[in-house]
Each structure stands twice: as structure tokens, then as C-alpha cells.
Amino acid sequence: MGAHLQPLALRLLALTFPLVAKGFPDETLEKAAKSEGYCSRILRAQGTRREGYNEFSLRVEGDPEFYKPGNSYRVTLSAATPAYFRGFTLIALKEGKEGDKEEDHAGSFQIIDEEETQFMSNCPVAVTESTPRRRTRIQVFWTAPPTGTGCVILKASIVQKRIIYFQDEGSLTKKICEQDSASEGVTEKPILDCCACGTAKYRLTFYGNWSEKTHPKDFPRRTNHWSAIIGSSHSKNYILWEYGGYASEGVKQVAELGSPVKMEEEIRQQSDEVLTVIKAKAQWPAWQPLNVRAAPSAEFSVDRHRHLMSFLTMLGPSPDWNVGLSAEDLCTKDCGWVQKVVQDLIPWDAGTDSGVTYESPNKPTVPQEKIRPLTSLDHPQSPFYDPEGGSIKLVARVVIERIARKGEQCNIVPDNIDDIVADLAPEEKEEDDTPETCIYSNWSPWSACSSSTCEKGKRMRQRMLKAQLDLSVPCPDTQDFQPCMGPGCSDEDGSTCMMSDWITWSPCSVSCGMGTRSRERYVKQFPEDGSMCKVPTEETEKCIVNEECSPSSCLVTEWGEWDECSASCGMGMKRRHRMIKMTPADGSMCKAETTEAEKCMMPECHTIPCLLSPWSEWSDCSVTCGKGMRTRQRMLKSAAELGDCNEELEQAEKCMLPECPIHCELTEWSQWSECNTSCGKGHMIRTRMIKIEPQFGGAACPETIQRSKCRVRKCLRGAGMEKRRWKEAREKRRSEQARKNLDSEQFPVCRMKPWTAWTECSTLCGGGIQERYMMKAVQCGFQSFLLGSLKF
Numbered sequence: 001m002g003a004h005l006q007p008l009a010l011r012l013l014a015l016t017f018p019l020v021a022k023g024f025p026d027e028t029l030e031k032a033a034k035s036e037g038y039c040s041r042i043l044r045a046q047g048t049r050r051e052g053y054n055e056f057s058l059r060v061e062g063d064p065e066f067y068k069p070g071n072s073y074r075v076t077l078s079a080a081t082p083a084y085f086r087g088f089t090l091i092a093l094k095e096g097k098e099g100d101k102e103e104d105h106a107g108s109f110q111i112i113d114e115e116e117t118q119f120m121s122n123c124p125v126a127v128t129e130s131t132p133r134r135r136t137r138i139q140v141f142w143t144a145p146p147t148g149t150g151c152v153i154l155k156a157s158i159v160q161k162r163i164i165y166f167q168d169e170g171s172l173t174k175k176i177c178e179q180d181s182a183s184e185g186v187t188e189k190p191i192l193d194c195c196a197c198g199t200a201k202y203r204l205t206f207y208g209n210w211s212e213k214t215h216p217k218d219f220p221r222r223t224n225h226w227s228a229i230i231g232s233s234h235s236k237n238y239i240l241w242e243y244g245g246y247a248s249e250g251v252k253q254v255a256e257l258g259s260p261v262k263m264e265e266e267i268r269q270q271s272d273e274v275l276t277v278i279k280a281k282a283q284w285p286a287w288q289p290l291n292v293r294a295a296p297s298a299e300f301s302v303d304r305h306r307h308l309m310s311f312l313t314m315l316g317p318s319p320d321w322n323v324g325l326s327a328e329d330l331c332t333k334d335c336g337w338v339q340k341v342v343q344d345l346i347p348w349d350a351g352t353d354s355g356v357t358y359e360s361p362n363k364p365t366v367p368q369e370k371i372r373p374l375t376s377l378d379h380p381q382s383p384f385y386d387p388e389g390g391s392i393k394l395v396a397r398v399v400i401e402r403i404a405r406k407g408e409q410c411n412i413v414p415d416n417i418d419d420i421v422a423d424l425a426p427e428e429k430e431e432d433d434t435p436e437t438c439i440y441s442n443w444s445p446w447s448a449c450s451s452s453t454c455e456k457g458k459r460m461r462q463r464m465l466k467a468q469l470d471l472s473v474p475c476p477d478t479q480d481f482q483p484c485m486g487p488g489c490s491d492e493d494g495s496t497c498m499m500s501d502w503i504t505w506s507p508c509s510v511s512c513g514m515g516t517r518s519r520e521r522y523v524k525q526f527p528e529d530g531s532m533c534k535v536p537t538e539e540t541e542k543c544i545v546n547e548e549c550s551p552s553s554c555l556v557t558e559w560g561e562w563d564e565c566s567a568s569c570g571m572g573m574k575r576r577h578r579m580i581k582m583t584p585a586d587g588s589m590c591k592a593e594t595t596e597a598e599k600c601m602m603p604e605c606h607t608i609p610c611l612l613s614p615w616s617e618w619s620d621c622s623v624t625c626g627k628g629m630r631t632r633q634r635m636l637k638s639a640a641e642l643g644d645c646n647e648e649l650e651q652a653e654k655c656m657l658p659e660c661p662i663h664c665e666l667t668e669w670s671q672w673s674e675c676n677t678s679c680g681k682g683h684m685i686r687t688r689m690i691k692i693e694p695q696f697g698g699a700a701c702p703e704t705i706q707r708s709k710c711r712v713r714k715c716l717r718g719a720g721m722e723k724r725r726w727k728e729a730r731e732k733r734r735s736e737q738a739r740k741n742l743d744s745e746q747f748p749v750c751r752m753k754p755w756t757a758w759t760e761c762s763t764l765c766g767g768g769i770q771e772r773y774m775m776k777a778v779q780c781g782f783q784s785f786l787l788g789s790l791k792f
Contacts, residue, residue, distance in 0.1 A: 055079055058076075058077050058173065059174065060073050060076075061074040066177055066179035067177070069147045070146065074139055074339050075090070081136070084136050088129055089120070089128050092153070093105060093152065094150065095151040095175070102125075109142055115131070116135070127140055147391070150177065193304075195410070196332070197304065198477060199405070199406045202299065202400050202401060202402055204229075205296075205401075206313070207399070208226050208295075219358075224316070225316050226282060226314070228313070229280035231309065232310065234310065235305050235307075236308060239326070240310040240326065247351055247371055251322075251350055256314075256350070275301055280296040307330055308329055310326050318355075319363070320355075321348070324345070328343075339401075345394065346374065350371055351368055356378070357383065406477050435470075437470035438476065439465075439467040440465055441466060443480070445461065447459050460481050466565070497533035499535055512549040516542055517540070517543045520538040521538075553584060554592055556580055562576045570601075571602075572599070575597045577596075613634045618653075627656055665691040666690055666691060675710035676710075679714065682709075689704070
């Protein structure tokens with residue numbers, strides 16, 4: 001059993017090296033014999049390169065010319081149909097190195113499928129097959145080495161039966177060099193349109209690495225945070241932000257305030273170019289261990305038209321510094337979807353504020369500058385300053401992983417079943433989100449599982465799109481996949497015989513008429529109870545290629561897919577086509593049909609109900625205060641020929657805002673009063689009345705009484721006059737005293753009661769009179785009361 005599991009490449013190399021055969025020169029074998037390490041033996045074994053030999057190929061997903069240190073890349077080794085290989089070896093070397101030393105190797109591999117690949121026991125840095133069998137494709141991840149490594153050579157060897165193919169150039173060797181740091185500040189523009197089919201779903205996970213430990217200079221201990229993440233999956237016709245461009249108002253508000261509101265508004269205004277709005281919560285503080293707080297994440301989808309993704313988040317507090325991705329393309333050149341993107345992030349400047357430290361006061365940049373990456377030489381006060389001009393230490397990492405694919409895929413290099421199942425398994429089936437503008441047939445029953453063993457397989461069901469009533473709204477997929485296993489399979493069954501997947505069918509044995517084709521599989525795990533595995537490992541079936549093989553017959557292709565039904569409702573026709581591959585050998589006309597038609601039934605005409613868009617948001621109130629009106633609308637989405645629709649398309653309702661402010665209102669000023677003195681200096685007054693008191697925050701009332709100085713004739717102050725006045729006053733006092741004496745003799749006990757209260761004013765507004773009285777307490781020799789009055 002152990003000999004069986006030993007990698008085929010290892011065992012064949014052991015047989016090959018003692019031989020001096022064509023393709024293995026003496027000098028090469030002598031060098032191999034001197035080397036003690038098995039890694040060097042793999043690398044030194046060189047075969048004769050065959051010109052034009054392209055059956056096998058080694059490629060890195062996306063075909064990049066440069067790698068970014070620390071990023072992960074999917075590496076695929078494949079054989080073109082009908083070729084295959086049984087064993088292989090894959091290794092990565094620094095350019096110009098022999099591989100004799102451990103430091104000669106660059107980066108590290110990661111196993112994707114342990115049933116397909118494993119690390120070599122005698123050369124742990126190399127990858128080889130787990131079990132020798134016929135295969136056409138394997139995949140592994142390769143993580144790029146750190147900065148300063150330079151160019152790397154990825155090399156593969158192929159084992160086919162007892163033939164080993166090695167290549168130092170061509171399709172089994174891939175050279176990829178380190179990306180120049182100077183080019184990191186340039187946003188890569190998508191050049192080619194995406195050719196992938198269906199949709200793909202991704203999960204974005206953001207790992208902040210900005211903390212006092214990693215970036216100690218001037219670190220803001222109390223207020224450090226990452227703002228809410230905002231972004232979208234979009235087409236190449238819309239760019240959220242890019243190096244060398246100017247920040248929009250939405251980008252500015254994220255960069256300076258950490259607010260995603262305006263940015264989200266801008267994204268939603270580009271609804272035709274955007275598939276998903278990407279949002280994740282802010283992080284306070286900026287860094288915490290993952291066992292304390294999970295990294296923020298968000299899910300989004302892409303399709304052929306909207307295959308780019310961008311996002312940004314503010315590093316706070318800061319003048320206008322952010323991190324993010326711009327126009328990251330998730331579509332591959334092979335018409336597939338990228339499996340994984342890992343990107344380390346450095347901060348960039350939005351060009352709207354000129355501050356140089358985390359907590360610099362606001363200092364708007366006028367005129368606005370272009371978006372650019374921060375550098376370590378920007379300003380001596382910058383927290384990222386390095387007088388030697390070194391690279392800025394990374395502040396975050398983003399990981400974008402594909403978690404599902406939907407719809408029929410059209411990869412040039414097809415995925416195996418395990419890859420498809422891996423996409424489907426983590427995702428729970430969502431509720432039916434079919435738009436009401438898409439009319440389908442019912443789902444067909446599930447097909448049989450593609451695996452008849454206890455291996456993972458898939459099963460499929462289909463439905464037909466009968467009508468698409470609104471061409472602006474895309475209709476979901478017509479195929480649905482589900483993981484499955486063969487009947488009677490159970491992980492707890494000790495007699496289970498674990499089998500590999502079937503290898504694809506071989507070509508038909510004939511080019512015309514009836515022939516045979518075969519396929520095979522191998523035992524991956526024998527039953528634990530020691531019983532024999534009776535499951536067949538090979539099967540054969542008949543195949544027919546162009547039934548008639550006479551000289552007058554012609555060769556045709558398989559039928560293509562059916563066209564759409566010619567009618568949108570009721571009865572219509574649909575057609576499919578095929579092509580003539582070869583005309584009859586006798587020169588006669590080809591009688592094979594190249595077009596086939598059949599009837600198709602769509603929903604009955606005029607029976608489809610009104611299809612309306614959802615109501616829009618209510619408009620703003622028609623007034624800024626008090627009572628007003630607001631409206632909302634919706635649109636008719638069904639075609640006019642399907643019948644009239646009497647549903648209302650606009651609604652209005654009353655709206656009430658806070659009461660409008662009422663300002664104070666006053667009467668006009670009264671006339672000025674007379675001066676309050678008969679001579680010399682005095683004053684006069686005028687008044688006004690309050691008509692309406694202020695309410696609801698209205699303007700307060702101003703003054704209601706005003707005084708003004710006045711001057712009457714000058715008072716006389718001569719000595720004769722003063723003397724006369726003194727005499728008059730003395731005589732007056734004597735006269736009054738004599739009168740009092742007389743009264744007291746006639747009325748010895750005359751007393752008065754206190755004054756009464758003032759009466760009400762004689763008028764309601766304007767000038768009037770108030771009065772009060774003093775009544776006698778004992779009979780006096782004068783009137784029984786005194787009258788006092790006050791005039792206004």
C-alpha cells in the first residue's frame with residue numbers, strides 16, 4: 001500500500017536518474033549525482049525541449065506580469081484535451097538560483113485539495129500528486145515572497161506513463177517579478193471587457209493593523225478608529241475614486257468626517273452602473289484582537305457588466321486620509337471569476353485638507369489637489385515620516401473571497417465538481433428573489449447526482465424564462481445546482497468504498513458511425529472493515545458520430561441552444577441551428593437539416609396584471625413650516641400592449657411641520673407729550689402699544705416707551721425776584737397758619753380716613769383718568785371728602 005501511494009514523479013525519477021538516455025545528458029546526471037538534496041535532483045533533471053509542444057501549461061490566475069509581496073495567487077497546471085498526466089511536480093525558485101539551498105526557494109504553496117495534491121516528503125517546498133491517476137488539471141495557491149525578493153520562476157514537470165517532461169522555458173515555466181513600489185500608487189484600469197457568465201458572490205473582510213504598537217508616533221490613543229466602510233461593485237463606466245483623480249463630495253465627506261451618507265447617495269445615483277452597495281460598520285477603537293472583536297465584513301455580487309469593486313474607509317482622526325481599493329477587477333481572462341484577492345493597504349490623501357498630523361486643525365486645500373498615496377517623506381511632522389524614505393508600514397489588509405457562483409459558467413478552463421460544490425456549500429439558499437417582471441416555468445425535478453459513489457457531486461434543476469416584461473431589470477438564472485452524494489453513502493458506514501470522480505470520457509473511437517468511448521476512476525479509500533472494493537473502476541459505452549457514413553452523407557455539428565420564443569404571450573415559435581462541418585465526399589448536396597423549429601407557449605395575452613414599480617420615497621413637504629402637501633410616485637413597468645392599467649401612479653397627502661414663527665407687532669408711536677417743566681431742562685415721552693405678542697420663536701418686542709430731552713424758557717434768578725418770592729412764601733405760610741388756628745377753634749377734632757383705591761381707567765386704550773377719595777372721619781368745617789385724580 002505504501003509503495004502505491006508513493007508519488008509517481010518520485011518513483012519515476014528514481015528509475016530515470018541511473019539511466020543515461022536521450023534527453024538526459026551525462027553532464028546533467030553527474031551534477032545530479034553530486035547533489036544530496038532531492039529538491040536539487042528535481043530541478044537539475046532536464047529533458048529535451050520539444051518545439052511547439054503545448055499540450056501542458058502552467059499559468060497564474062489573471063496572467064500577471066508582477067506579483068505584490070504577501071499576496072496569494074492561484075496556480076493551475078493543466079493538459080489540453082485529449083492529453084492527460086498522471087504525476088507532476090511544482091516548485092518556485094528565485095531567478096538565477098539552483099535550488100540547492102533553502103533560501104533559493106521563493107514564497108510558499110498552499111494545498112487546495114489534499115486528495116489531489118500534497119507536499120513532497122523529501123522536498124517540502126515542492127508540490128506533487130497525492131495519488132497517481134489520469135488527470136487533466138490541478139490547482140494550488142502560491143503566496144508571494146516578501147519585498148526585495150525580485151523575480152521568481154515557477155517550474156513544473158509532467159509525468160505521463162514513463163515519460164517525464166521538464167521545461168526551463170515555454171508553457172511549463174512562468175516568470176513573475178516583484179511589483180515596483182513606484183507603481184503602487186497608480187490605479188490599474190480595466191482594459192478588456194469581462195467575458196464571464198452568470199454571477200459571483202464575494203465576501204470582503206477588513207483587517208485593520210493600525211495601532212499604537214505598529215505606528216507609535218503621535219498615535220491618537222482616545223479617538224483612533226476606522227470609519228464605516230462604503231463602496232460598491234460597479235462597471236468600468238463609474239469610478240468611485242482613483243489615484244490621480246479628484247475626490248467627489250462623497251469621498252471628501254468620508255475622508256474628512258468619516259461620514260458615508262453622501263458617498264452612498266452618489267453610488268445609488270449610478271444605479272445602472274452599480275450592482276451592490278458595500279457597507280460595513282465603523283470600528284472603535286481601530287484595533288482589537290480578533291478573539292475580542294470580529295473583523296468587519298460585507299458581501300456583494302458581480303456580473304459580466306459590473307465586475308469591478310471599490311471601497312474606502314477613513315483612518316480617524318486624520319486630515320483626509322483613507323485606505324481602500326479602486327476598480328479591483330474580479331473577472332479573469334479565462335472568462336471566470338477570481339477565487340481570492342488579498343491586498344495590503346497603505347493610506348492615501350484625498351487632496352481636500354492640508355493637515356500633516358492625525359489631529360491637525362481643519363485647513364482646506366485650495367485649490368483641491370489630486371488623490372495620491374502618502375509617502376514617508378511628505379512632512380517631518382507626519383506620523384509616517386522616515387528621513388531615509390523607506391516604505392510606509394501597512395495599516396490594513398483586505399481579503400476578498402468568492403463564496404458562491406450562480407448561473408451557467410463559461411470558463412475557458414472549466415472548474416471541477418469540487419470547486420463548484422465548494423462555492424455552493426457555504427451559502428444557504430436564499431428566499432426566492434425573482435423580480436415580478438420575470439415570468440418562469442416551474443422548476444424541473446432534480447437531476448440524478450453526478451456522483452454514483454460517496455464522492456461529492458452535484459445535481460441540477462432547470463426552468464424556462466417565458467417572458468421578460470422589463471428589459472432594464474435582469475432576470476435570475478435558469479439553472480440551480482445543489483451538492484449531493486451517491487445513494488447509500490454514509491461517513492459512518494465501515495464498508496464504504498471511497499472512489500474518486502470519473503475522469504472525463506475519452507474521444508469516440510470512430511469519426512463516423514458507431515464506436516466506443518471509456519472513462520476510469522480509482523479507489524481513494526478501501527473499506528475500513530477490510531472487505532474488497534467491488535465498485536467498477538472503468539466503464540465503456542457506445543457512441544455515435546454522424547449516423548450515416550456513406551460518401552453522400554455530410555458531417556454536422558451538435559444542435560445549438562434554442563432561440564427565444566418569437567411571441568411574448570400566447571403561441572409562438574422557437575428555433576435552433578447547427579453547422580455543416582464537412583460536405584459529402586462524392587460532391588453531392590448535403591441533405592442534413594441545419595435548422596429545426598418547434599412551437600412554444602408563453603403566458604396568455606392580456607392576462608398579466610399591472611406590473612408596477614415600488615412607490616418612491618415621499619417628496620419634501622411643500623412648505624418649510626406649518627401645513628403643506630407631499631407626493632410620491634411609481635411607474636408602470638408592464639408593456640402597454642398587455643392591457644390598460646388603472647392603478648394610480650401618484651399619491652398626495654398633507655404634511656405638518658413645526659408652526660411658523662409669529663413676530664411681535666406694535667402700534668404706531670403716539671405724539672410726544674408736553675415738556676414736564678415750565679422752565680429750564682426737562683423731558684417728554686411717547687408710547688406705543690403691543691398688538692400681537694411673539695410666539696413659536698418669533699422676534700421679540702422692541703421698546704414701547706421713548707424719552708427725549710426738552711428745554712423751555714430760561715428760569716429767572718435775579719436778587720429782587722428771589723426776595724419777593726421769599727416774602728410771598730412767608731406771607732402764605734402765615735395765612736395758612738392763621739386759617740388752621742381758626743379751624744381748630746371751630747372744629748377741634750377733625751380727622752380724615754385713608755385714601756381709597758384707585759378707580760379703573762376711564763378708557764380702554766389711549767389716555768384716560770383714574771380717581772381716588774379720602775373720606776372724613778369726624779365732622780369737619782370743610783367738604784366731607786377730598787378728591788385725588790391721575791391723568792394718563
